[in-house]
Amino acid sequence: MLRLDYDLYQALRAHGExxxxxxxxxxxxxxxxPGIGNHVQQIVRAGNTRTDSAHNRYHIAPVExxxxxxxxxxxxxxxxxxxxxxPDHPAQWSQTDFAEAHWLGCSYVITSVEHGKAVLTNxxxxxxxxEEDKRFHDESIxxxxxxxxxxxxxGKA
Amino acid sequence: xxxxxxxPLRTYTGGLETVSVSxxxxxxxxxxxxxxxxxxxxxxxxADGKLRSFVNVYxxxxxxxxxxxxxxxxxxxxxxxxxxxxxxxxxxxx
Ligand SMILES: [Zn+2]
Numbered sequence: 437m438l439r440l441d442y443d444l445y446q447a448l449r450a451h452g453e454x455x456x457x458x459x460x461x462x463x464x465x466x467x468x469x470p471g472i473g474n475h476v477q478q479i480v481r482a483g484n485t486r487t488d489s490a491h492n493r494y495h496i497a498p499v500e501x502x503x504x505x506x507x508x509x510x511x512x513x514x515x516x517x518x519x520x521x522x523p524d525h526p527a528q529w530s531q532t533d534f535a536e537a538h539w540l541g542c543s544y545v546i547t548s549v550e551h552g553k554a555v556l557t558n559x560x561x562x563x564x565x566x567e568e569d570k571r572f573h574d575e576s577i578x579x580x581x582x583x584x585x586x587x588x589x590x591g592k593a
Numbered sequence: 594x595x596x597x598x599x600x601p602l603r604t605y606t607g608g609l610e611t612v613s614v615s616x617x618x619x620x621x622x623x624x625x626x627x628x629x630x631x632x633x634x635x636x637x638x639x640a641d642g643k644l645r646s647f648v649n650v651y652x653x654x655x656x657x658x659x660x661x662x663x664x665x666x667x668x669x670x671x672x673x674x675x676x677x678x679x680x681x682x683x684x685x686x687x
Contacts, residue, residue, distance in 0.1 A: 523684065536680075
């Protein structure tokens with residue numbers, strides 16, 4: 437199970453709408469809770485380096501990842517997953533997504549963006565112990581609405 | 594020197610994010626790392642003993658593949674090595 441607050445969920449979906457018709461990508465920071473799943477506490481937008489084919493490919497530069505990992509470390513968080521969008525394609529992982537997924541235990545979140553509007557958001561946890569036995573597992577997303585309510589109230593005050 | 598371990602590989606370092614090793618070169622540091630944590634070996638290297646293509650190793654801010662000495666690059670105690678698997682994908686089956 438992937439857990440995150442509603443505002444983070446909205447932010448990663450909005451990112452996909454902004455970059456449409458290109459793919460967006462970003463990193464999920466948080467904590468892995470054994471037996472429960474990944475708990476996202478922060479999302480970090482990343483630049484898509486695949487400017488040659490940004491509508492159907494994404495790639496995060498390793499240097500940017502290192503910077504994000506350092507940022508996570510300074511806040512005692514870990515990289516627990518990644519997100520990207522599928523412009524005018526279903527929110528399901530593709531063979532390319534699977535072949536290029538190497539962060540075992542992490543969550544890969546995919547949002548379908550149809551005609552510029554975010555539609556479905558699904559999460560897949562990469563399970564297994566190595567490249568040879570890795571597999572994507574459909575995981576549920578638990579959205580914490582309470583945090584949003586609190587924030588909205590704060591905003592109004 | 595310090596080696597930073599990405600989330601998925603911390604299973605093999607007892608949960609440690611940062612491992613301290615001595616080693617005069619990048620290669621020496623990686624050897625020491627995989628000697629201490631043998632299970633890391635198969636995740637980092639292929640059968641020929643080469644770094645797997647999706648495993649990036651950075652010496653401070655530099656990809657070791659692009660350093661003139663590559664894995665033989667000399668290191669100092671103050672250097673940091675970061676192991677970072679690549680992140681990529683795409684939406685369309687081609
Ligand atoms: Zn994809």
